[in-house]
Amino acid sequence: xxxxxxxxxxxxxxxxxxxxxxxxxxxxxxxxxxxxxxxxxxxxxxxxxxxxxxxxxxxxxxxxxxxxxxxxxxxxxxxxxxxxxxxxxxxxxxxxxxxxxxxxxxxx
Numbered sequence: 001x002x003x004x005x006x007x008x009x010x011x012x013x014x015x016x017x018x019x020x021x022x023x024x025x026x027x028x029x030x031x032x033x034x035x036x037x038x039x040x041x042x043x044x045x046x047x048x049x050x051x052x053x054x055x056x057x058x059x060x061x062x063x064x065x066x067x068x069x070x071x072x073x074x075x076x077x078x079x080x081x082x083x084x085x086x087x088x089x090x091x092x093x094x095x096x097x098x099x100x101x102x103x104x105x106x107x108x
Contacts, residue, residue: 053106060098067091 019034068091075084 049106053102056102057099060095060102064091064095 019038022034023030068088071079071084071087071091075081
């Protein structure tokens, strides 16, 4: 818990330093006047990450579906059931790894 408080304090200090630098560069008279612009930038960045993450997740599922279709065709063409089940298990593990990685990236 203490670590979270320290990180929060550090983030607040970083924001204030950033505001001072922007204030000097733009000629704003008050730091408070920058809050609106910082809020907009933050919303855009966080939404951007969500959109990219959603697209990446969709692509992971589409890739899984494509590979599953190919695997089914290989089974129809004579692949053994044992080999099919092994490759299906691997395919599911790879999909789950992709989704877990994307979920972790969204949290960061």
